[in-house]
Amino acid sequence: MAGSLFIVAAPSGAGKTTLVRALLSRDAAVRLSVSFTTRAPRDGEVNGVAYNFTSVPDFLARRDRGEFLEWAEVHGNYYATSRNWLEEQLAAGHDVLLEIDCQGAAQVRQIFPQAVSIFILPPSFEVLESRLRGRGTDSEEVITRRLVGARDEMQQVDQFDYVIINNDLQVALDELSTVVRAARLRTPLIRVRYPQSFLPAV
Template sequence: MAGNLYVVAAPSGAGKTTLVRLLLEREPAVRLSISWTTRGPRPGEENGREYHFTAVDEFKAMISRQEFLEWAEVHGNYYGTSKKWIADRLAEGADVLLEIDWQGAQQVRAEFPGAIGVFILPPSMEELTRRLTGRGTDAPEVIARRLAAAQAEMRHVGEFDYVIVNDRLEQALDDLCAVVRASRLALPAQRARHAELFARLV
């Protein structure tokens, strides 16, 4: 494949969504994969921008046609990543980023072994607790469940290629950009992107 596939995962509250948004602003050549979902659009959301919204029957038909790279049912709604869309973008030479959990990352690696995994860690459990509490949107029991889930998720950090500790946002963003830029310079990526040049010079 000519493009790179980045898989970014993190526990809730580690700052993954913010880092990905800022990365896409800095690196406009990176394409964010838009998931398919059966949940309804929220106010302000547009079909094809935040998600591809579809009916449950159609989603299940897509599952049966093996069109998803990974999919899951979360809180009664289905979410999935289009296998063909990613393969087409990579073949075009585009870099694609997936913002998913560690389970989705395992499914992605099975299909795309060359995917580059990045795991975002909080600087401490105390800081993670402060961030989740500071949102002011969840009840204490919900925060407790999120923290327990976060500890379970962080045990999978060893399955990823790069680890970024999001202590200071600007430094974490620089680190994430460094991963993207360095991976583009790896020999296989450069050989695929500049095939004609390699043929002439090498």
């Protein structure tokens, strides 16, 4: 595998999507894996850019054909990562970022143990709750469900290689960029990309 695989997970409201978008704007070499989902598009979301939006029957058919690297049901909706697209990108030497939930992250790490996993934490649970309520887009029932899920996800933080606390967006972005740059310098990847720099084995 010539490219690096990055897994970014976080509880809802931690600012994961904002950070990932900022990273992609800063580092054009990172490609975002566009997940499949059965949830309805939100305002401004474009099919094929934010997600590959699909129906439940189509999603389940794709899953049964083995098209997904991982899949999960989150807050009543299905999400999945395309296996073929991801493997093609990595084989071609491209860096790929997966923005997924903890359940999906665990599945991907089993298949790609060399993946770099990053967990985004809010400064505190109270700040997380304030952010979710401040959106003004979800019902109290949805907010309560997300908070329950967030508590469970935040308990899984030790399963990740790196943790970034998103208190200051610019600082968090710099830290995320640092992880990405350092990962590109791992010895096995450099050997593949620059074989001429290495002496033959004795």
